[in-house]
Amino acid sequence: xxxxxxxxxxxxxxxxxxxxxxxxxxxxxxxxxxxxxxxxxxxxxxxxxxxxxxxxxxxxxxxxxxxxxxxxxxxxxxxxxxxxxxxxxxxxxxxxxxxxxxxxxxxxxxxxxxxxxxxxxxxxxxxxxxxxxxxxxxxxxxxxxxxxxxxxxxxxxxxxxxxxxxxxxxxxxxxxxxxxxxxxxxxxxxxxxxxxxxxxxxxxxxxxxxxxxxxxxxxxxxxxxxxxxxxxxxxxxxxxxxxxxxxxxxxxxxxxxxxxxxxxxxxxxxxxxxxxxxxxxxxxxxxxxxxxxxxxxxxxxxxxxxxxxxxxxxxxxxxxxxxxxxxxxxxxxxxxxxxxxxxxxxxxxxxxxxxxxxxxxxxxxxxxxxxxxxxxxxxxxxxxxxxxxxxxxxxxxxxxxxxxxxxx
Amino acid sequence: xxxxxxxxxxxxxxxxxxxxxxxxxxxxxxxxxxxxxxxxxxxxxxxxxxxxxxxxxxxxxxxxxxxxxxxxxxxxxxxxxxxxxxxxxxxxxxxxxxxxxxxxxxxxxxxxxxxxxxxxxxxx
Numbered sequence: 001x002x003x004x005x006x007x008x009x010x011x012x013x014x015x016x017x018x019x020x021x022x023x024x025x026x027x028x029x030x031x032x033x034x035x036x037x038x039x040x041x042x043x044x045x046x047x048x049x050x051x052x053x054x055x056x057x058x059x060x061x062x063x064x065x066x067x068x069x070x071x072x073x074x075x076x077x078x079x080x081x082x083x084x085x086x087x088x089x090x091x092x093x094x095x096x097x098x099x100x101x102x103x104x105x106x107x108x109x110x111x112x113x114x115x116x117x118x119x120x121x122x123x124x125x126x127x128x129x130x131x132x133x134x135x136x137x138x139x140x141x142x143x144x145x146x147x148x149x150x151x152x153x154x155x156x157x158x159x160x161x162x163x164x165x166x167x168x169x170x171x172x173x174x175x176x177x178x179x180x181x182x183x184x185x186x187x188x189x190x191x192x193x194x195x196x197x198x199x200x201x202x203x204x205x206x207x208x209x210x211x212x213x214x215x216x217x218x219x220x221x222x223x224x225x226x227x228x229x230x231x232x233x234x235x236x237x238x239x240x241x242x243x244x245x246x247x248x249x250x251x252x253x254x255x256x257x258x259x260x261x262x263x264x265x266x267x268x269x270x271x272x273x274x275x276x277x278x279x280x281x282x283x284x285x286x287x288x289x290x291x292x293x294x295x296x297x298x299x300x301x302x303x304x305x306x307x308x309x310x311x312x313x314x315x316x317x318x319x320x321x322x323x324x325x326x327x328x329x330x331x332x333x334x335x336x337x338x339x340x341x342x343x344x345x346x347x348x349x350x351x352x353x354x355x356x357x358x359x360x361x362x363x364x365x366x367x368x369x370x371x372x373x374x375x376x377x378x379x380x381x382x383x384x385x386x387x388x389x390x391x392x393x394x395x396x397x398x399x400x401x402x403x404x405x406x407x408x
Numbered sequence: 409x410x411x412x413x414x415x416x417x418x419x420x421x422x423x424x425x426x427x428x429x430x431x432x433x434x435x436x437x438x439x440x441x442x443x444x445x446x447x448x449x450x451x452x453x454x455x456x457x458x459x460x461x462x463x464x465x466x467x468x469x470x471x472x473x474x475x476x477x478x479x480x481x482x483x484x485x486x487x488x489x490x491x492x493x494x495x496x497x498x499x500x501x502x503x504x505x506x507x508x509x510x511x512x513x514x515x516x517x518x519x520x521x522x523x524x525x526x527x528x529x530x531x532x
Contacts (some may be wrong), residue, residue, distance in 0.1 A: 056503035228447060346415070346445055346515060354411050363446040376468050377446055405414050406471075407423075 002096040004298070004385040009033065011386065018391045021383030023177055023205055023335050025227045029294050035287035036232055047282055049257065064284050065289035066272070072094045072292045073222065074213040075239050079310035081275040082285050085236035086204040087127040090171070091225035092238055092251040092275065093200060094131035098139055099249050101168055115197070116167035120368065121146040121154055121183070122178040122372060126365040128202045132171060136309035146188075146368075152179040152329040165383060167197040178364045178378065179327050180335030182210070189218045198244075204228055208384070209307060209333050211300050220244050224283065231291035235284030238275070244269040252277040303385055307334045310383060314392045321399060321406050327378060337364075340399065343406050345377045357395055413506040414471065422471040427481035431464050433514050437525035439467075443516050444511075445472060451522040455530060458489050465522070473506070477519035479503050493527055495520060516519065 005011050007029040016229055019027060047062050058079045070077045073385075083089045084142070101112050101127065118132050122145045128388075134265055136143050144167075163170060170192035174185050189199045194226060199219040208229035214222050221244070226235040228304035242250075250257060250268055254277040259267040266276045278294045311334060318326060327337040340348055345361035362377040369376055381395065434452035441448040446475050447469040454462040463485060465477045483491050483503060500516055501508060 342469070344447075346470040346472070346512070349412065350512065351414065362444060367446055404409070406419065 002386070004387050005388070006292075008386050014356070016356045018355070018387075018394050020381040020383055020395065021255060021360050022384040022387075023228065023356045023380065024360055025233070026208065026230050026384055027386060028232065029230055031290045031294055032230055032232065032287050034176070035290040036283055037049065039283040039286055042085060043100050046127065046279060058282055059070065061286045064350055065285040068289040068292050069237060071135050071240060072212075073297070074215050076095075076242060077268070078272050079214075079239055079242050079245065080239065081238040082274045082280055082293070083223075083236040083238050083247070084281070085225040085227070085237075086202060086223050089238035090128055090200070090202070092352070093221060093223075096248045097169065097198070098135050100137070100247070112168055113158070115166055116140065117142045117144055117164075117166040118169045118171065119144045119146065119197075120162055122148045123152075123154070123178065123244045123366065123369055124171075124173055125204070126203065127204075128171055128173060128190070129368070130171075134367050142166075146172070148372075152327055153181050153331070154178070154183055154188075156184065156187065159191060161198070162190070162193055163191045165195055165403050167195050169198045169200065171200040171202070173202040173205065173325040175209070175333045175335070176329075176382065177205050177335065178337050178366050178369060179203075179329050180337075180382070181329035182331040182333050183200050185219070186217055193218060204337070206368065207332065208295065208301075209304060211304075224326050226288040226291065228289075229291055230294055231288035232284050234283050235288050237288075239273075244272065245275070250274050250277065255280045256280070270331055271362070276375070299387065306385055309385065310387060310389065310392070311336070313389055314381070314383075314395075317392055317396045318399075323403060324399070327373075334384065335382040337380050339375065339378055340403060340406075340408070342408060343402060345379045346404070348379045348399070348402050351405055352395070352398045354402065355394065355398045357398045359395075409502050413508065415506055418467070418471055418475040418504070418506060421475040421478040422461055424475055425465075426478040428466060428478070430466055431462060431466050434464075436529045438522055438525045438529060440518060440522035441475070442469075442514050444514055445470070447515075447518065449477060449518050449522045451475065451519070451526045453523075453526050457491065459486055460489070460492070461486075462486055464522075465519060471520070472504075472506075472512055472515040473518045476504060476516045478501060480523065481517045487526060489530060492523065 010027045041136045047059040066080050067077045070080045118141055144162050147155045148164055149155050173273045175182050185201055192199045201219045201222040203222050203224040207224040220241050222239040224237050227233045257269055257277040259269050263303055323341040325339045349359055349361035360380045431452040435455045437452040439450045449467040452464045453460050463481045
């Protein structure tokens with residue numbers, strides 16, 4: 001067991017478990033599990049207007065959690081909105097942006113009159129595709145896609161043509177959840193900014209692997225989930241530039257987000273509370289901050305180095321197998337997609353599961369991408385700091401067993 | 409033990425499926441996809457006197473869905489349509505003779521769902 005693995009009780013409770021599905025959801029370290037348990041067992045109270053010690057403590061911790069997460073991505077505290085997950089963050093944006101586009105004119109933030117195109121990439125997860133399809137249908141906007149090359153990377157030359165004066169929104173993934181491709185988001189954001197478009201980054205697959213600095217990226221919005229970065233399920237983040245968030249209307253209405261209410265009308269709180277209607281996932285936010293602290297304690301650079309070494313080791317081993325097709329970009333994160341000739345992904349996954357090896361099989365919520373590649377799906381392994389070279393050796397052994405069962 | 413589902417008869421049918429291909433003049437056809445994996449199966453049938461005279465399936469899929477399609481298409485040839493419409497999950501599990509986990513049940517049932525979809529067209 002490596003030193004990181006010891007931090008994750010799931011491995012102690014499931015001896016022999018080889019977990020290679022961290023892009024789907026990561027395992028949780030002890031401090032995160034403890035924070036959840038401590039909150040409900042020792043600190044549970046609702047936040048904001050409770051003038052008693054328990055509530056004040058919960059409020060303080062909730063605010064501190066926001067601060068911790070803001071610092072982690074170099075944002076200001078009130079630029080962090082808590083949501084349910086990446087999907088909800090994107091839906092929040094697609095819902096509130098349609099209220100103000102295309103009539104919105106702001107010399108500082110952008111010029112949207114006459115703009116009616118949304119630029120995505122061909123490698124988006126359904127969660128950064130379907131909300132924009134709905135947006136486009138309702139508002140008579142056009143969707144455009146930056147294509148992928150035969151190397152499973154974005155075509156940056158084509159992007160220069162696709163991002164134009166008509167581009168209202170650029171919404172792109174930082175890292176492909178299928179191939180692990182690390183996209184040059186700084187470049188694409190700068191192209192979009194030249195055209196005065198709104199820029200949105202889906203960081204669901206990157207925030208746990210790479211240092212995210214929203215100021216350096218220069219994007220207007222960035223979204224991610226807590227559960228893929230060692231945090232609990234049911235808590236996510238929407239980062240937005242203050243000047244944007246202030247201009248946007250609320251997403252949902254109710255308690256927790258109002259300034260004053262009469263029977264006829266209401267005024268709303270400032271950011272970030274304006275976007276947090278109803279009782280929030282307080283324990284989720286507090287324990288997500290613990291996940292951030294856990295990453296910061298190890299240091300993201302160290303995580304990156306460790307995972308790169310494991311990636312190189314894994315690729316070398318996978319390449320030595322006969323009858324395997326690998327889908328490899330040049331700049332790759334901790335995600336690898338492959339197929340075994342003549343064996344369906346579900347069958348691969350099922351037989352590996354017999355050896356306690358967990359991988360993901362299928363279209364990975366990227367159906368249009370699979371169609372473009374003319375494949376049913378892929379087998380995907382994705383790892384994290386708790387994985388080891390021994391895990392990979394067991395995987396390779398497992399893959400050979402799959403081939404044996406199918407007589408390959 | 410998961411490997412029990414990859415019994416010889418299942419793997420044999422995966423490699424050498426029965427009734428796989430296309431019919432020239434099908435009376436009815438229907439496609440059904442499995443949203444979990446994106447697999448799609450197409451069923452084509454020729455009916456005669458309220459019975460299935462001929463049937464073919466096409467589409468890529470896992471060993472379970474492909475074996476289920478082979479066995480089911482064999483089973484329902486010459487079966488009265490009424491009887492086919494009453495086939496259910498238990499009939500498929502009994503036919504396959506392998507333990508199917510919760511996540512794979514959709515694979516096993518995909519061919520039956522597609523056939524029932526085709527039969528809906530017959531009724532209409």
